[in-house]
Amino acid sequence: MTRVSRRRLLGTGALTAAGAVASAAAAPPAAARTAPLSTDVVIVGAGLSGLTAARDLVAAGRSVIVLEARERPGGRVYGLPLGDGTTSEGGAEFIGPTQDRIAALAQDMGVATFKTYNEGKNVYYRSGKRSLYETDGLLGAVPPDWGVIDLELALVTLGGMIKEVPVGEPWKAAKAEEWDSQTFYTWSRSNSLSGGARFLMDAFASSTLSVRSQEISLLYLLNYAASAGNESTPGTIDRLIDTKNGAQESRFVGGSQEVPVRLAARLGDIIRYNAPVRSIATGSDGVTVTADGVTVSAKRVVVAMSPAIAGKIDYSPALPANRTQLMQRYPMGSIAKFVGVYDTPFWRADGLTGQAVADSGAIDATFDNSPPDGSRGILMGFMNQANIRKLDGASADEVRAAGLESFTKLFGDKAANPRSTAFQRWDNEMWSGGGPVGVAPPGALTAFGPALRAACGPIHWAGTETSDYWTGYMDGAVRSGERVAREVHAAL
Amino acid sequence: MTRVSRRRLLGTGALTAAGAVASAAAAPPAAARTAPLSTDVVIVGAGLSGLTAARDLVAAGRSVIVLEARERPGGRVYGLPLGDGTTSEGGAEFIGPTQDRIAALAQDMGVATFKTYNEGKNVYYRSGKRSLYETDGLLGAVPPDWGVIDLELALVTLGGMIKEVPVGEPWKAAKAEEWDSQTFYTWSRSNSLSGGARFLMDAFASSTLSVRSQEISLLYLLNYAASAGNESTPGTIDRLIDTKNGAQESRFVGGSQEVPVRLAARLGDIIRYNAPVRSIATGSDGVTVTADGVTVSAKRVVVAMSPAIAGKIDYSPALPANRTQLMQRYPMGSIAKFVGVYDTPFWRADGLTGQAVADSGAIDATFDNSPPDGSRGILMGFMNQANIRKLDGASADEVRAAGLESFTKLFGDKAANPRSTAFQRWDNEMWSGGGPVGVAPPGALTAFGPALRAACGPIHWAGTETSDYWTGYMDGAVRSGERVAREVHAAL
CATH class of the missing domain: 1.10.405.10 (Guanine Nucleotide Dissociation Inhibitor, domain 1)
Incomplete structure (x- = not known):
């Protein structure tokens, strides 16, 4: 939870890029809208993978332009506004052991971590019965x-x-x-x-x-x-x-969004926001990447997006069949987060971690998302795909009522009257198409898996889906950005 | 197999639309490229579903503009050029009993049918052993x-x-x-x-x-x-x-393409070719549909495409989540057809139908695609998904060699020296994304199935994937066009 000024959010802060910045990329926006730009590498997407690739390529002396559809960096990492000028985690939030690359990036950005609150018992709600359990993991939950x-x-x-x-x-x-x-x-x-x-x-x-x-x-x-x-x-x-010793072990002070926001600020004006890429044309001497309001010619392009969303771009000539087919076969999950803000993390006094698993109601899993000092209580509930389908077309009031009904069932009547609530669903986010990650239905990996990462001429692929370790996580996104930067640098 | 002039293929023939044609749609192309057009209904896609919807809406007195990405009508119905000015079936080709709506349309267009050649025995090739069988269907093939x-x-x-x-x-x-x-x-x-x-x-x-x-x-x-x-x-x-009494029973004289080509010609200049639709914006009083070179405002829009390809359009505001997710979960098959042209249908003299099923080689199923009079022999082989993957990146010579090796294995040495060959794969066709049809992986239909057909405000959905009967076939495409025309007409 942090106060984020619009100026910082848009990545136009005072920090200047540490490495080289293409002179063309530094041209004023007005000129960008009329004359095509030129650079070594275009990166499509200013999520963690794209930003990391940009960082490494700039550091290697390459000129880079990043084109981002949204008006903010971070992609699936996002601080959800709570209505009072602060934010809480709306997207990817946790960091745990062996997630070395996001850890290194966060350290470099000066973003500290703290342990996810994990004292006490967890709630297990199944077949109308509420019980408590102590151990992390699936086994602890079974009676x-x-x-x-x-x-x-x-x-x-x-x-x-x-x-x-x-x-x-x-x-x-x-x-x-x-x-x-x-x-x-x-x-x-x-x-x-x-x-x-x-x-x-x-x-x-x-x-x-x-x-x-x-x-x-x-x-x-x-x-x-x-x-x-x-x-x-x-x-x-x-x-x-697991929470302890697992992927949910820690969180970022100020919110995970601090990492991409600071990295974007450091990269500076090589990032163009509100510039959704519509087409990538491959010619004899490179690529022409056309976004709303700006066209860039480059030697190479990195598409740092999930396969499903990468499939919305118009490629000419058409991509190889296996890549085209893969992009049809890697659908996104339907993640959604519902947040309740309370005066205190009251569940802690009841001896509860704030973590729950439930088989009914709108929310199927919860976490304590309070700030490090516990100065107020923030309860976060995941709404899984089956549950979020039932909220298709629901009004804000209906979503709030469904979320609070779940919280109350799991944590008692004190959960019924939050100071405020917030809600973030990703399955209708145009520039993500869902979350947390693209998944493979049966038959896709064996027939099309290698196309996840294989460059198509000067078109390279990044994004957490392409990572070996921690695919689906922020760490995987950073790893993919580092891998693709090496790949592109070697090819240039 | 038929000679198709470029003029007819482009749908700019002398036939005039039977019904009303929007005056705006009749504006000269030069004007269309600068001023936005206005009409009752925009139809995206001039395949059988879109053309049928256009026909019915025009007949009902509505003004219609059809926007087609390719320079030809027909979508997945396509006459594959054989190099001598004639064509053979490159896409959907058969018609059988209970396919009433494509039958009615073909009759209306004056396109006759004839029986698929089906005299003699079929070839069954499995585990290196070639055998013959008589009965149609799966059971007949098993030893x-x-x-x-x-x-x-x-x-x-x-x-x-x-x-x-x-x-x-x-x-x-x-x-x-x-x-x-x-x-x-x-x-x-x-x-x-x-x-x-x-x-x-x-x-x-x-x-x-x-x-x-x-x-x-x-x-x-x-x-x-x-x-x-x-x-x-x-x-x-x-x-x-089955062939006899089944979906492969008959074919169209002159090729299945004759049906959409004639229907397109009858509809005339309301169809705009080379106009891939990039965005659909919904406003308070209708939609604005933007294609390359032309923008049309309309009360309603029909997207007559497979869900996977419909997902490439940019919708604003974003479509409901269940539709967005469905479009990520309906991938296309990887159909391909390999054609050999011979002086005679020599397999007939050998007592064979020309139909085969094989477990190895590039071709897994074949049909006799000769013209009605048998004046020359045309053998057509399907290359299934597993086989076509092996031909990703293959040269034309390699494809030809692989196809003829299969034909020879199944039908003997006479198959080795065709007059010519042709090849059509659909899995890298930019405006189809695959074929014959979109399929549902596990979990998609139960969670997202209703979104296949449910209109999203003024955006209606057609295409063979949306049909109740004969989904995946030309008949389903026509049915979906007729259904969506009723739906739109009732909503206007």
């Missing part, structure tokens, strides 16, 4: 009966399969075809018998990816878990879902 | 062993499930969630044991939809088969796959 064994066996099996996946290249797994031929739903039903285990495996897919477990291939899920690590620490399901 | 029983039992089970699907609204089936949670691959493995049965079920998905069986939800497959009928005749798998 102590044979369902624990059922789930544990399934997780052990999954864990073994995860180790067989070459991170970032799951199509090379020995059993890739078998695993890519079924949904995670099919696998979980074939490998568990209890309702509790099945519910928690669905909740795992749903809360991690904001899709239903039938939408993703088993192979995709396995790679996603294998991706939750780094070069020296293999990924695991636990690291994906 | 006479217990595999026949295995497949028959699976087909009986499938047939029972197909009857439980409400055609065009499969998400309303009692078991919709169960059937939409798994791939057809998963179902076929759970419901058959023999390699022969499994191969033929995969071949069914692959040859019908040009996707692998793991890419589609079981529910989608069931609806596709349920859709293969009309209001008085329930759909069946047999009607999908």
Whole structure:
């Protein structure tokens, strides 16, 4: 939560770029709207991947222009206005162990982290019954009966399969075809018998990816878990879902948005906002990238967007078939966040972490999103895909009522009267198309996976979907930006 | 196969529209490029669905402008040039029983039909062994062993499930969630044991939809088969796959392209070619549709395209989330056709129909595409998705060699030396994005299915994907055009 001035948000702050800035890119906006610009590299998208690529290419002495559709940097990293001049996390927010690259970037930007509040018990709400549990992770949530064994066996099996996946290249797994031929739903039903285990495996897919477990291939899920690590620490399901020692362990002081906002400010005027790219034409000596109000010719272009949104650009000549088909087969999740602001984090006094898992109501998972000093309480609830569908077309009042009904069911009557609420859904965000990440339905990775990253002539691909480690996370976005910068630099 | 003059292909022939033509639409092209046009209805896409909608709306007294990205009408219906001034079928080509609406349209256009050549035996090539069989359909292809029983039992089970699907609204089936949670691959493995049965079920998905069986939800497959009928005749798998009494029963004299080309000619100058639509803006009193070189304001717009391609247009304000998400979840198949032209249809003399099914080589299914009088022989081979992937980036010579190797394996050495060959792949066609049809991966229909047809304010949706009966076929395209014309007319 932080106060962000419009000036900083738009990346036109006083900081100047550390590296070289193309002189053409520094031309005044008025000129940009009439004369085509020229640069070494155009980067499409000022999310973390695009900004990181720009940083590295500028540092390597390349001239760069970044074209961003929105009037702000950050993409799926976004500070949601709370109506009083402050913001809270509207998009990606957490950072955890092995997420080294976002950690390094944040440190470089002077953005500190603090531990996610995690003291006390979690709430488990299922079949109309509310109970509390202590342990992190899926196992802790299951009532102590044979369902624990059922789930544990399934997780052990999954864990073994995860180790067989070459991170970032799951199509090379020995059993890739078998695993890519079924949904995670099919696998979980074939490998568990209890309702509790099945519910928690669905909740795992749903809360991690904001899709239903039938939408993703088993192979995709396995790679996603294998991706939750780094070069020296293999990924695991636990690291994906845990708070302590997991991907939700820490948050950013001032909000995750501080990282892209500061990086964008440092890059300065090489970023053009309100410039959605409409077409990329490849010619004999490079590319011509046309956005609203500006046209740029360059030697290379980096498309730093999810595959689904990259597919909206008009490419000429047409991209290779496998890339065209991939972009039709990598749909986004339907993530949404509902926020309640309270005078105090009252659940803490009740011995609760603020974390919950629920099988009914509009909200299926919650976190304590209060500021580091706990000076006020902010409860954040995820609305998963099945739930958000029911709120298609709902009024703001209806969304508020549904969100508070969930909060009250999970945390008691004190949750009923927040100081304010806020709501951010990503599935109708034109420039994201959904969130947190693009997912692969069955059959996509084995037939089209290599097209995720393979450059098409002078067109290079970035974005968290293209990362080996921590795909779907801010860390993956930064890694993809660093990878594509090396790739482009080597090709120039 | 027919000679098509460029003048007719461009729809600028001498025939005048039977109904009213908007005066604005009749303005000379030069004016159109500078001043915005105005009309009752804009139709995006001059495929069969868009043309049919235009025909009906014009007949109802509405002014209409059709904007088409290509320089020709027909969309996925296309006459593939053979290099000598003639064409053969490059896209949708067959017509069969219960396809009443394409039949009526063709009759109205004066395009006659003739029976697909179907005398003699079919070729079955599997595990390196070539055999012949007589009966139409999957069962006839299985060697006479217990595999026949295995497949028959699976087909009986499938047939029972197909009857439980409400055609065009499969998400309303009692078991919709169960059937939409798994791939057809998963179902076929759970419901058959023999390699022969499994191969033929995969071949069914692959040859019908040009996707692998793991890419589609079981529910989608069931609806596709349920859709293969009309209001008085329930759909069946047999009607999908059979030649005699099935969807491949007949062809069009002069080529299927004759139907849209003649209809376009009749509609005349209300169709604008080379006008890909880039944006649709909805305002208080209608829509503004912007295409390359022309902007049209209208009361309503019909987007007569597959969901995947409709998703490339920029909509403002953003479409409802469920429609946005649907368009990310309806990928196209990867159909391709390879054609060999011979002095005679030599396979007929060998007692063969020219139809084959194969498990290896570049071509997995073939048909006799010779002209009605058999004055020369034209063999057509489908290259399915798995095979076409291997030809990504292949040269024309490599494609030709791979195609002729398949033909020779299936029909003998006489196939090795055609007079000429031709090749049409759809998966890199910018304005189709694939073919024959958009398919639903698991989870899409139950969560997003209703968004296929539901109008978004003044934006209406057509295309064969939106049809109840014969979705994926020319008949479905015509039905969708007729349905959307009624819908728009009622709303105006």
